[in-house]
Amino acid sequence: MLIPERLVRQNGAASSVPSVSVVAPIYNEVESLPHLIEAIASTLTSAGLTYEIICVDDGSTDGSVELLKQLAQNRSDLKAVLLRRNYGQTPAMAAGFNYARGGAIVTLDADLQNDPVDIPRLLAKLDEGYDLVSGWRKNRQDAAVTRLLPSKIANWLIARVTGVDLHDYGCSLKAYRTELVADMNLYGELHRFLPALAYIEGAKIAEMPVLHHARQYGRSKYGLGRTFRVVMDLLTIWFMKKFLTRPMHVFGWFGLISIVSGTLLGGYLTFLKLGLGQSIGHRPLLILAVVLLLAGVQLFSFGLLAELLMRTYHESQGRPIYRVREVVEPKQ
Numbered sequence: 001m002l003i004p005e006r007l008v009r010q011n012g013a014a015s016s017v018p019s020v021s022v023v024a025p026i027y028n029e030v031e032s033l034p035h036l037i038e039a040i041a042s043t044l045t046s047a048g049l050t051y052e053i054i055c056v057d058d059g060s061t062d063g064s065v066e067l068l069k070q071l072a073q074n075r076s077d078l079k080a081v082l083l084r085r086n087y088g089q090t091p092a093m094a095a096g097f098n099y100a101r102g103g104a105i106v107t108l109d110a111d112l113q114n115d116p117v118d119i120p121r122l123l124a125k126l127d128e129g130y131d132l133v134s135g136w137r138k139n140r141q142d143a144a145v146t147r148l149l150p151s152k153i154a155n156w157l158i159a160r161v162t163g164v165d166l167h168d169y170g171c172s173l174k175a176y177r178t179e180l181v182a183d184m185n186l187y188g189e190l191h192r193f194l195p196a197l198a199y200i201e202g203a204k205i206a207e208m209p210v211l212h213h214a215r216q217y218g219r220s221k222y223g224l225g226r227t228f229r230v231v232m233d234l235l236t237i238w239f240m241k242k243f244l245t246r247p248m249h250v251f252g253w254f255g256l257i258s259i260v261s262g263t264l265l266g267g268y269l270t271f272l273k274l275g276l277g278q279s280i281g282h283r284p285l286l287i288l289a290v291v292l293l294l295a296g297v298q299l300f301s302f303g304l305l306a307e308l309l310m311r312t313y314h315e316s317q318g319r320p321i322y323r324v325r326e327v328v329e330p331k332q
């Protein structure tokens with residue numbers, strides 16, 4: 001495989017910053033863990049890449065925590081971030097992003113459904129000048145009715161709403177430029193919308209078919225309930241895309257049109273009354289003029305309020321969506 005120049009440069013002993021950070025969220029995956037870490041390590045080592053593995057434990061209760069601690073204390077390439085309780089996949093990934101130091105970040109599931117063998121290919125694609133390379137589980141190994149069908153519908157909807165044309169938003173195996181995720185705020189089930197959020201920020205996005213295997217150990221953490229949460233998040237994204245940055249551009253515009261037409265009608269009626277001495281009290285036009293004026297003022301002030309809210313929203317984002325209990329540093 002051709003190793004991209006940027007990665008080779010960082011591969012030198014002088015640099016302690018790894019070229020890639022591999023982030024895996026872990027919730028009760030004790031049997032998969034050793035295989036996962038070995039697979040990542042051997043793939044990246046033979047590709048000649050410097051790397052760190054960041055495993056974020058999302059409140060596991062099956063012994064994953066103890067195993068992770070033990071592994072991190074004995075390996076130089078593994079950092080374990082242990083969350084205090086189960087927060088969900090998105091916060092776990094956000095925690096991983098926060099601890100990643102590499103020039104690129106790759107995320108994948110810990111259950112071995114994604115194959116680490118694909119990582120060097122994703123990185124090579126990233127180095128062609130993309131900010132985000134998303135995996136596409138072309139041959140997906142999940143249940144047809146409960147998983148594949150809702151996912152097909154969701155992917156179609158998301159593509160329509162966000163304007164980013166990907167086949168598979170739900171695939172966790174993705175590669176990002178670190179700068180891209182540095183200032184993204186994640187919550188809910190938003191990790192699957194990262195391409196859409198990145199696209200709103202002007203990122204260049206590519207998609208690439210990746211391997212997918214059936215789950216070998218443990219059980220899936222999700223059922224149909226996720227579909228509902230995904231739809232709600234989709235609505236949020238749609239709103240953010242349309243109005244988030246400048247609500248005044250929408251509300252202010254309608255407000256202004258309404259105020260101006262109300263004023264013109266009112267002026268015309270005033271002229272009829274004062275200039276020509278006509279009676280205007282019985283005219284529906286008067287009601288229209290009053291409604292337009294009032295509605296216009298309302299819309300305008302609503303726009304201003306929305307602007308204030310959005311400013312507060314943006315500026316109050318410093319709050320983390322997770323709390324870390326402990327960070328186990330790799331062996332020196």
Ligand code: UDP
Nearest residue numbers: 025026027058088089092109110111220221
């Ligand atoms: N996961 C997590 N927290 C959760 C649920 C899941 O960190 O609350 C992790 C899980 O351990 C796995 C990944 O997210 O590494 C994807 O979960 P899963 O395989 O259950 O999802 P599926 O592949 O069935 O969509």
Ligand code: MG
Nearest residue numbers: 109111113215
């Ligand atoms: Mg899975």
